[in-house]
Amino acid sequence: MGDRDWTRRRRLAWVSLAALLTFALLIGRLGYIQLVQSPWLTQRAMDSWRRDIPVEPKRGTVYDRNGHVLAYNVSAPTVVAVPAQIRDKAVTAGRLAPVLNVSEQRILSLISKRTLMVYVAGGRKIDDAKAKAVRDLHLPGVYITEEGRRYYPFGELAAHVLGFVGIDNQGLAGLEAQYDARLRGFPGAISFFANAKGEAMPGTESTYIPPQPGEDVYLTLDEQISSFVRREIDRVVAEYHPDSVTAVVADPGTGEILAMENAPTFNPTNYQDYPHQVYDRNLAIWKTFEPGSTFKIVTLSAALQENKIRLDERFFDPGYFEVAGHRIRCWKAGGHGSESFLEVVENSCNPGFMLMGQRLGKDALFHYIRAFGFGSKTGIDLPGEGSGILFKLSRVGPLELATTSFGQGVSVTPIQQVMAVSAVANGGVLMKPYVAAKWVDHETEQVISERQPTPVRRVISPQTAELVRGALESVVARGTGKNAYSEGYRVAGKTGTAQVVGPDGHYMRNHYIVSFIGMAPADHPRLVAYVAVDNPKAPVIFGGVIAAPVVGHILADSLQYLGVPPSSQGIPREYGYLDTKPVEVPDVAGRSLDEARRTMLESSAQLNVATAGQGDYVIAQAPQAGTKVPPGTTVRIYLGPKPAGAP
Template sequence: MLLAFVCGASLLIGRLVHVQVLAVQFYNEKAVHLIRRNIPLPAVRGEILDSAGQSLVYTASAASIIAVPRQIKDKQRTAYLLWKIIGGTEQGILKLLSQPKLMVYIRPRGRRLDEAKVKAIRALRLPGIYLTEEGKREYPYGDLAAQVLGVTGGEGQGLSGIELEFNQVLAGQKGALQFVSNARGEEIPQTNDDYIPPVPGLDVELTLNRQIQQFAQREIQNIVAKYAPDHVTIIVANPNSGQILAMANYPTFNPANWRSVPQQVYNRNLAIWQTFEPGSTFKIVTLAAALQEKKVNLKERFYDPGYYEVAGHKIKCWKAGGHGSQSYLNVVENSCNPGFIQLGERLGKTQLFSFIRAFGFGKKTGITLPGEGKGILFNPSRVGPLELATTAFGQGVSVTPIQQVMAMSAIANGGILMKPEIVKAFINPTTGQVVKTFQPVAVHRVISPEVAAQVRDALESVVAQGTGGAAFREGWRIGGKTGTAQVVENGHYSGAHYIVSFIGMAPVNHPQLVAYVAIDYPRPKGTPVFGGVIAAPVIGNLLADSLQYLNVPPSLQGIPKKYRYGIDPVLTTVPGLAGRSYKDAVRTMLESGTILRVAVVGEGPYVIAQAPKEGTKLPQGSTVRLYLGPAPSGAG
């Protein structure tokens, strides 16, 4: 019995030593966990910035009231004092304070308080009443790049766009206010509160250029007003780095009110999600492949009778009766389907589809945005003569707008396919230091620099001499390709539903920009539904304005414009008017024979500046703005 008693006592003593000495830290942590309560403190979500570091999305933070009901002894008095400061109803506040919860927000009047109310509540020092910071996303530019930026939910979590893709980066880390409580949740007197500060999220700097983005959205507004389409997409990229400078869609929305629009509007970025048959813009790939494989010389002749017969099917050219005898450069200028079918046959399905995949089609580009599509290509084993023919001129394959932009960028930069990038850097908002940068990523070489230069020259000829004439802008050396694709409805190509498009680059001798527009189901009044008529002017305007904004100097060494009378506008040169008196300026305009309108800005007898500048060529009937002042100024 004595031995048993000694053994039992030894076990008890050993256990006591273990609990009190050896495992004291473990049990202390368990005790603290049981008696400590946390009031979460949300972190300020990071901003989304444009390429110049200007905020496109930021969090406007304000204090909100949190109550711990079990710590409030006199709930009636507390509700009364809060009601006197924040308003609402006293009974409503009392009901919240009486809930059997660890913590409640005083909604709705107790959220996002102004500074005066915050000071008044702090002065009361009410037991169980705490203040925490809450934030609301603000969009200073409304719907600018809405689908790119994305939206956040009620708890501040990213739901789409950049907000979703980089949610963890933007969210930061929550903090907490910790206090010691008894079993009833009441704070134990003379114990210390711990404050764990929240860590704000990183700022995400995008590659988007705000001004070029605004140019793109301006063009979309004009398209919608004129043609009432179902959808519109515009992308502008730097072909040398793969950076996206603008990405705009219609329909659009204001992210501040995203709950008021259909889900497909805020959740689908058409520029990367939508897939469709590209039409003639895809001919750029066929042309590049044929030149790289030396299957064609652009001076070689081709006869177009208006159709091309393949496997018993006559595939027609868009021009009734065909183009007759023409060079292969003319085939490109005229967007002649029969000529491109022959190029497809010369290449064969193995070579053609190899180049299509090398240009990035049939797979995702890897842009850091959610919801990207990859398009659809024919399975090579199922490609017969007819499928080869239609693929060569852009029918029967399905692509995304971003894929087309990157393929064109490869031609613009000398033959290298780049990965598209829309994020430039992560920035610490507290220190301003760059945490991470995103460098250009070259995927692989597709064609040689010499072939890329040949294609660029051909595309400049398309704009100066061919179907892309409406994109021509004096001095900017724009090259591009039109596209007009029928849409399949109920298993057949529709006779009314088209997607018209245009893809262009500039300046052709050293491309700085690639721009693309796709207009889904335009409804023109008295205008033919062709990409060269509807889409080409959009890219002409966008590239010219963007190059001017980027201070790229114009050049007069490009291919001269071949004017089509009755189709192309007649250009006139703006005379120099700055520095003259207003009367002299008007007389000069009349005597020069230019058919231009005058708009006056300001007051005074002298013209102190003009826009556009002297020497600019404008379509007749355009407006020249004259800025007036009290004294003459230098020309500008």
């Protein structure tokens, strides 16, 4: 055998071996694909053929702290169509039109589109009867899915806290936006298999993948306390026609927000019917303005904590305070003359507070201002919070120090003021406010998570906080806050009347924000309440006249609702010659209706009577007998049958 034959045979052997190896590799690869990758490839193919019609999940329910429903979803059937699966579009449109009460042409134009899925005109969120009628048509390519519509059964109540959702069930404002990921849930689907043209594949059926509902949430809000606040705001709007009103009620010990209301407001169910400036802005956390005299609580707390004043120390107010060549006048012409620092607080005397600021100095005063939470967001779990504006310390001179001492030149939010005063109420600790208290599984009702109160920092000592509360109780009993006084409940608080800065940077004439912030009971506060009224139309514009009664009513009604017993241990109210003294409500229980009316009319207060129920005899009354009320108050009496044993 020659060399040439040997070479040829060797090459043939190598080619044969290579072919054998290649064939072996191909067989191995084919086996690997068939045996190992088959499930994965099948799944990829199935995924490419699968088409899903989304089924909207049920959005989580929102409850108040006592389980009252504030927001919930109602499921409604919706008709959708897959155009590629509808062979005779004219017939389909003709059969759907009379059921859905729309024109054939409108439906035909929709189901003729080159798209995977369309919502059928007239078929979104229909009633069950129409949905059954559509199903009974058995039309290829026509499906029934479900959508949810959000309802807010209390209408405008807590609207800015709750927020609202859009057409696709997504949170757009308030809590609905803040916690959208938890409330929304996960969508399901009606799943079917289709070819590249969207036509249903023979031998396959649609499957239903149920959606997962969102989590339910229990808020810190109290529907009843919110109703008290809403009532008072509506009264202020009707009487004074202000540009806006905002009010907040909080538990000072925990930071829980019990009520947060604004005017103007809106109904979240139909938010589109209102200007966006109304539903976009939660004034209680967004709006910033000069606080005026309610800010003096910070100055007072700092001065007492740093031992710069004593409440029994004397001060002379000539009616002005001179600083850096400027004469800043007291609100009272001629001044208050000789007074103690307790009377400085009672009288809301600006020169007295400027002296406190001067004794503190800018470093100490601004340290306490920031420690109380001003100049930064509180971190409340609601979108759109403002942070306010403070002077940079490097720009604070004697004049800025003086004006800041009585609440002018700084800009704060209502929620900042509520939390700052809550620190005084709870013994000196700044708390973080919150509104979402507990998350619950919608189906099992098991608690998923629960929020605990969050202390931020200690600001003042318990002893200083007690001194400040005592001074503020004296403000309500004997000073500018008398109109917040509530017989039987120890209310402490501070008035505020602040000018508003205009677009030109100067204070506007006859434009004020009047406010009042109060707490009760003063010895161990359960509640802190704040109200601010922007630009009220009234002959006398003072926080003590317009805002103080609002807080007084809110605190009294809320404490009575919470079962807090009245107390006679507080500072008795001091009455001036222009003040109207309260009168005691007589006991008319068990008497006939005529007798009850006569008794009320014959009382020195000439009390009015409103009746409720059916019958000729009084079975209950509100306010209760012995309660002290202003003259002319309406007493509601509840009627029923003649009590057993009555003459």
